[in-house]
Amino acid sequence: MDDPALMPLQVRDRLARMARVDPGGLARLFSLSSLEGDLPARLLHALHAALAHRTIAHARANVPWYREHPEYSRWALPEGYPGRPSELLAGLPVLDRTLVAAAPARFAAEDTALGALGHTSGSTGTPLPVRRSVEEAEFTAAYFAHLSEPLARGGRRPISLNLPNAYHGTPLRLPAPGLSLSSGVTDDLLLAETARAVTARYDLPGYGTHVEYLSGLVNHVLLLTGHLLEQGSDPGAVGLRGVSVAGGTAAPHWRRFLRAAWGCPVTDRFTLTEVVGGASRCRRCDLFHLDPHVFGEVLEPGSSAPVAEGPGRLVLTAFHPFVQMQPMVRYDTGDLVMRFDNGCGPALAFEFLGKHGRAVSLEHRGRRRWLLFPAELNAVLAELPDVRAVEWASNVRSVHDRTLGGLPYARVRLDASCRPPELLVEVELRYGPHFHSARAEEVGARVAGRLRASAGTALAELEAGGAVRLRVACVPPGSLPEPALKL
Numbered sequence: 357m358d359d360p361a362l363m364p365l366q367v368r369d370r371l372a373r374m375a376r377v378d379p380g381g382l383a384r385l386f387s388l389s390s391l392e393g394d395l396p397a398r399l400l401h402a403l404h405a406a407l408a409h410r411t412i413a414h415a416r417a418n419v420p421w422y423r424e425h426p427e428y429s430r431w432a433l434p435e436g437y438p439g440r441p442s443e444l445l446a447g448l449p450v451l452d453r454t455l456v457a458a459a460p461a462r463f464a465a466e467d468t469a470l471g472a473l474g475h476t477s478g479s480t481g482t483p484l485p486v487r488r489s490v491e492e493a494e495f496t497a498a499y500f501a502h503l504s505e506p507l508a509r510g511g512r513r514p515i516s517l518n519l520p521n522a523y524h525g526t527p528l529r530l531p532a533p534g535l536s537l538s539s540g541v542t543d544d545l546l547l548a549e550t551a552r553a554v555t556a557r558y559d560l561p562g563y564g565t566h567v568e569y570l571s572g573l574v575n576h577v578l579l580l581t582g583h584l585l586e587q588g589s590d591p592g593a594v595g596l597r598g599v600s601v602a603g604g605t606a607a608p609h610w611r612r613f614l615r616a617a618w619g620c621p622v623t624d625r626f627t628l629t630e631v632v633g634g635a636s637r638c639r640r641c642d643l644f645h646l647d648p649h650v651f652g653e654v655l656e657p658g659s660s661a662p663v664a665e666g667p668g669r670l671v672l673t674a675f676h677p678f679v680q681m682q683p684m685v686r687y688d689t690g691d692l693v694m695r696f697d698n699g700c701g702p703a704l705a706f707e708f709l710g711k712h713g714r715a716v717s718l719e720h721r722g723r724r725r726w727l728l729f730p731a732e733l734n735a736v737l738a739e740l741p742d743v744r745a746v747e748w749a750s751n752v753r754s755v756h757d758r759t760l761g762g763l764p765y766a767r768v769r770l771d772a773s774c775r776p777p778e779l780l781v782e783v784e785l786r787y788g789p790h791f792h793s794a795r796a797e798e799v800g801a802r803v804a805g806r807l808r809a810s811a812g813t814a815l816a817e818l819e820a821g822g823a824v825r826l827r828v829a830c831v832p833p834g835s836l837p838e839p840a841l842k843l
């Protein structure tokens with residue numbers, strides 16, 4: 357290669373046209389693209405372009421829905437790419453869950469064999485069946501095995517403990533760089549066994565002597581942590597090197613709590629059943645970055661205009677050969693995110709704002725203005741001991757996982773029949789607010805203050821102009837339907 361600046365373009369053209377993609381080779385290219393600098397960033401765009409070409413060529417040849425859409429037959433790799441990532445898929449239709457769920461068979465490729473069936477949780481609407489082929493499971497397993505190879509080399513391999521959840525059908529098994537143990541927290545026997553497994557010392561040749569990594573849904577990891585503390589165990593004495601939490605937005609308060617309790621870094625992980633991959637919170641900028649093999653866009657709600665900075669809907673594309681049986685090109689995740697152009701690496705950087713359908717906005721003088729993002733409400737409520745946010749499972753005897761897909765302690769409504777429209781936020785306290793009225797007022801004022809100060813919303817401005825009124829009402833235990841607020 358004479359000119360290194362041309363390398364990304366050469367990689368793009370070769371990868372777009374090769375007959376079969378080698379998972380190890382692709383893992384090495386994506387690892388290179390994660391390095392600092394301009395050349396890796398251009399390499400990442402080139403890899404995305406090549407994989408977009410392969411994905412679309414496969415989908416329009418083998419998948420009925422894509423075959424019948426004229427935008428797909430017209431799509432071609434942009435000349436001179438790497439250009440702007442927002443141009444790569446511009447013009448192609450944006451899919452949403454309702455569209456795919458209405459006719460899932462039309463999104464299934466005819467050239468692959470069914471290996472597994474998953475589904476979305478259904479907490480935010482119709483569950484979407486997700487078909488996975490034998491070939492894509494093999495490719496994905498080999499790809500991640502190559503990615504984690506440097507971690508596995510030399511020394512003792514780590515032991516990790518995973519708290520899987522059974523909410524999404526056939527689990528996708530990804531290789532961990534050591535020994536992966538599985539357990540759970542959803543009944544008291546299982547919880548006692550998990551507490552034993554995480555605090556035990558192991559004597560396994562070639563492996564570490566204790567659990568070094570813990571991962572699971574944030575509520576499950578909180579439950580385990582609370583249980584250990586209640587039993588008089590010090591989680592910090594386990595010697596974990598990392599905790600990874602998934603499942604919606606983990607409020608900053610809970611991330612700080614877990615970091616202090618375990619004495620190690622806590623990584624937020626966002627994953628989606630429909631797309632193999634997701635996003636992780638970055639230790640440098642504290643925002644989420646997408647995995648390099650997933651292509652992300654942030655678009656205006658209600659249009660397909662790209663958002664360079666600010667709130668918008670997160671639209672993801674899963675590339676062939678990671679996803680083969682049910683290609684998802686420009687899939688609207690239903691999540692609202694705040695996009696930042698912060699210069700930290702080439703991958704899309706964003707913060708979660710919550711489910712699009714649960715955010716509140718108002719049409720004001722012909723423009724959509726945001727009033728409330730569920731993640732901000734979640735963040736302030738997590739800081740208030742007056743709200744029973746997590747002890748729903750302490751002293752566990754039987755656990756009803758009330759938090760799946762929602763928060764059981766807040767409800768939000770916009771009443772447009774009032775003048776001005778009223779944004780009512782009801783917060784369920786662990787006590788009757790009348791018993792401690794001064795404290796209840798403090799809680800209400802704190803929640804209101806945070807919502808008015810929430811970046812990306814126009815609540816304070818519109819309230820000052822008399823266009824909307826915020827009312828935070830504290831209500832007694834048990835007075836809200838469950839789950840009341842979905843993130």
Ligand SMILES: [Zn+2]
Pocket residue numbers: 638639640641642643645700701705
């Ligand atoms: Zn970052």
